[in-house]
Every structure is written in C-alpha cells, then in structure tokens.
Amino acid sequence: AYGATTVAIITLEVFVGMWINAFIVCVLCIARVKKKTLNSNQKILLLLGCSRISLLCFMWVSHFLSKIYPSYLYVHPILQLLATLQTFFNYSNLWVSACLCGFYCIKIANFRNSFFIYLKVKIDRMVPWLLLGSEILALAISIVIYDVIETAQSNNLTFTCQENFWEAGIKMDKHFFSSFFLAGFGYAASFLLVIFSAVFLLFSLWRHKCTMQKSSMKDLSMNA
Numbered sequence: 001a002y003g004a005t006t007v008a009i010i011t012l013e014v015f016v017g018m019w020i021n022a023f024i025v026c027v028l029c030i031a032r033v034k035k036k037t038l039n040s041n042q043k044i045l046l047l048l049g050c051s052r053i054s055l056l057c058f059m060w061v062s063h064f065l066s067k068i069y070p071s072y073l074y075v076h077p078i079l080q081l082l083a084t085l086q087t088f089f090n091y092s093n094l095w096v097s098a099c100l101c102g103f104y105c106i107k108i109a110n111f112r113n114s115f116f117i118y119l120k121v122k123i124d125r126m127v128p129w130l131l132l133g134s135e136i137l138a139l140a141i142s143i144v145i146y147d148v149i150e151t152a153q154s155n156n157l158t159f160t161c162q163e164n165f166w167e168a169g170i171k172m173d174k175h176f177f178s179s180f181f182l183a184g185f186g187y188a189a190s191f192l193l194v195i196f197s198a199v200f201l202l203f204s205l206w207r208h209k210c211t212m213q214k215s216s217m218k219d220l221s222m223n224a
Helices: 002-035 040-068 070-074 078-108 114-154 174-223
Strands: none
Touching: 002 040, 040 070, 040 078, 040 114, 078 114, 078 174, 114 174
C-alpha cells in the first residue's frame, strides 16, 4: 500500500510538471510557426522545456519499472544506460536553466563595464553556442558516469539501485574521485552562475532605484 501510494503521488507530480512544460513548448512552437523565428529567450525556454519533459518522463518510467521489475536494473548494460541518460537530462536541465538566468541578467542589468556592454551587444549571437555547449557538457559528464559504473562493475563493486540509479557503494580511488569531482563541478558551476546572475541583477536594480530616488528629490527641490 505504501509503495502504491508513493508511485501515485510521484505520478501526479510528474504529470503536472510535464503538462506545464508541454504547454510552454507548444506555445513556443506555435510562435515559431507564425513568426518563422524565435527570440533568444524563447530558444532557451524551448530547449529547457524539452529537457525537463525528457527528464521527468525518464525518471518516472525508471522509477515505475524499478518498483515492478527491480531485477532489470542489474542486467548489463541497463544500469549504465539508465545512469547515463538520467545524468545527461539532469545536467542539460541545470545548465540550460543557468543560461536562462545569465541571459536575463545580461539583458536587464545595466553596468558601464566595457566587457558587460560587449556581452549585452553579443548575447543574442552567443545563445545558440551557449546552448550547444550546455548539451556537450551534459553529454561529457554522462559519459564519465557511464565509465565510472562500467569500471566499478568490472571490478565487482556493489551498487544500490533503489532510489537513484547511480548511487554506488564504491571505493573512492583516484579514478572515481576525479570523475565525481567533474560531476560535482558541473553542479557547482551552474549553481554559482545562477547565484551571481541574481546578485548582479538585484544590485543593478537597487542602484537604478537609488538613482531614480535622487533624481526625483532634485526635481522636488527645483520645484520648491
């Protein structure tokens, strides 16, 4: 009963998330058909929506099968493929989200720094390359995870595949440490990009607010 309730709750949450992202993707596709082109932010949102739909669908199917046929996870190379696909969709979602935050920060924030001005002018041309780089990075890290699990299984190391497909009880030798360091770097870098984008944007808005208040005070003093 507990397992069935858990699956039902997860299914409801996943389908709500998939429906919302599918709606966004459909709206953007309709806009693409009508206008024959998409803005930079629309391109990011389209890829982000597709990435999240793929991630949610894959995670739900994998979790559902793990409850019904738990033994299939231990069949070679099912575990490696599951870990690779989950890692790819997860990192794709993270990095495209980080690109969206950075894009809005550059577009909205106002700084007089020459490098920032250069980014503001060139950001629309950079968006396709940023998205391509995000997918390449996600693919590279997923290949690393595949290699980690393949090496661990060839060395007869044990795995636990109940909730997360690549949570492994393995010995942290140099090979695994470097691989997990790279995977952790992917998480940390995307998180820092989001944090810095939010901080710069808030600082720019705060400075703009102070400037507007000073100008309004000057207008009041002139009128007085």
